[in-house]
Amino acid sequence: MTIAGLLRHERPTLSYELFPPRTPAAEETLRATMKVLADTHPDFMSITYGASGTTRSTSRGVVQMLAEAHTIPPLAHLTCVDQSRDELITVIEEYLEEGVLDFLALRGDPPQGTPDWRPHPDGLLYASQLVSLVHEVARAHGVSDICVGVAAFPATHAMERWRQSAIDVMRFKERAGAQFAITQVFYEVEQYTALVEDALAHGVTMPIIPEVMPIVSTRRAVRASELTGVPTPVELVAALEAAESDDAARAAGVAHAARLSRELLDAGAPGIHIITFNQSAAALELVEAMGLRAS
Numbered sequence: 001m002t003i004a005g006l007l008r009h010e011r012p013t014l015s016y017e018l019f020p021p022r023t024p025a026a027e028e029t030l031r032a033t034m035k036v037l038a039d040t041h042p043d044f045m046s047i048t049y050g051a052s053g054t055t056r057s058t059s060r061g062v063v064q065m066l067a068e069a070h071t072i073p074p075l076a077h078l079t080c081v082d083q084s085r086d087e088l089i090t091v092i093e094e095y096l097e098e099g100v101l102d103f104l105a106l107r108g109d110p111p112q113g114t115p116d117w118r119p120h121p122d123g124l125l126y127a128s129q130l131v132s133l134v135h136e137v138a139r140a141h142g143v144s145d146i147c148v149g150v151a152a153f154p155a156t157h158a159m160e161r162w163r164q165s166a167i168d169v170m171r172f173k174e175r176a177g178a179q180f181a182i183t184q185v186f187y188e189v190e191q192y193t194a195l196v197e198d199a200l201a202h203g204v205t206m207p208i209i210p211e212v213m214p215i216v217s218t219r220r221a222v223r224a225s226e227l228t229g230v231p232t233p234v235e236l237v238a239a240l241e242a243a244e245s246d247d248a249a250r251a252a253g254v255a256h257a258a259r260l261s262r263e264l265l266d267a268g269a270p271g272i273h274i275i276t277f278n279q280s281a282a283a284l285e286l287v288e289a290m291g292l293r294a295s
């Protein structure tokens with residue numbers, strides 16, 4: 001069953017985000033993390049693509065590993081940046097051949113430190129075009145039961161000047177065939193509910209799964225806000241700074257993430273997508289604290 005099918009059920013989904021490893025040691029960690037997380041019976045695991053300099057072929061390797069070793073449905077991220085339309089078609093075809101049915105279509109970010117960066121001359125500009133392309137390639141290959149998701153941005157939507165364009169872009173994505181969205185990280189339940197309500201008021205009906213990131217160290221708090229532009233809440237930073245050991249810091253980060261997750265589920269979120277940084281401890285503790293174990 002695709003993610004769209006899972007989201008039609010009453011039960012909230014549980015899922016994790018992984019990223020492709022860059023070294024043999026990192027690959028070992030990822031394998032161990034996958035195995036431990038698989039035991040929580042997640043509905044799917046997503047694998048990032050081309051983010052933070054990781055290679056695209058490694059992403060494909062992780063997707064295969066997930067499907068073959070753990071029979072957990074992979075959600076394959078795809079990005080437009082620095083690829084021609086033909087290159088994207090090839091990647092989509094390869095995934096389809098391997099039996100991947102769920103895709104997260106993203107624009108991706110230009111590589112850091114490249115102020116003169118220009119989009120690929122034969123590429124796609126926006127995620128909505130990639131949504132259409134995935135459907136087009138699947139149709140051309142006679143694959144009808146695919147599911148395409150997209151990114152949504154509650155913290156951006158919370159800013160008055162971006163509110164309308166955040167919703168317009170979601171509408172473009174849904175019209176192109178997006179069937180669900182996963183949010184960027186955020187820390188206030190009200191930002192999520194405002195986005196969902198505004199989207200619905202503008203006719204955007206796709207389920208929006210919130211992404212939750214257990215922030216377990218001050219270093220990670222800094223990195224997360226650099227990557228996303230969403231500031232880490234001051235009370236969380238204070239708790240991390242006051243922690244006297246790594247375990248205490250992790251407990252503070254997990255408690256914060258668990259509180260937000262419970263508020264989100266109470267507010268009707270269709271599931272929780274946990275960012276793992278390829279580490280299992282905080283993710284497992286969060287699942288335990290939420291009482292959200294898929295059966």
Ligand code: FAD
Pocket residue numbers: 047048049050051052077078079105106107108109125126127128150151152165169172182183184185211
């Ligand atoms: P788009 O929807 O294409 O939006 C990009 C910009 O174009 C926005 O400013 C938007 O307002 C504007 N825009 C969109 N459509 C139009 C239009 N029709 N006309 C005019 N302007 C338009 N990045 C990676 O590199 N790899 C990953 O694996 C990855 N995974 C992610 C997973 C999630 C859940 C999230 C939330 C983000 C992820 N990202 C990833 C980051 C993402 O690629 C960036 O945040 C990117 O800047 C925006 O992506 P998008 O798909 O929303 O792009």
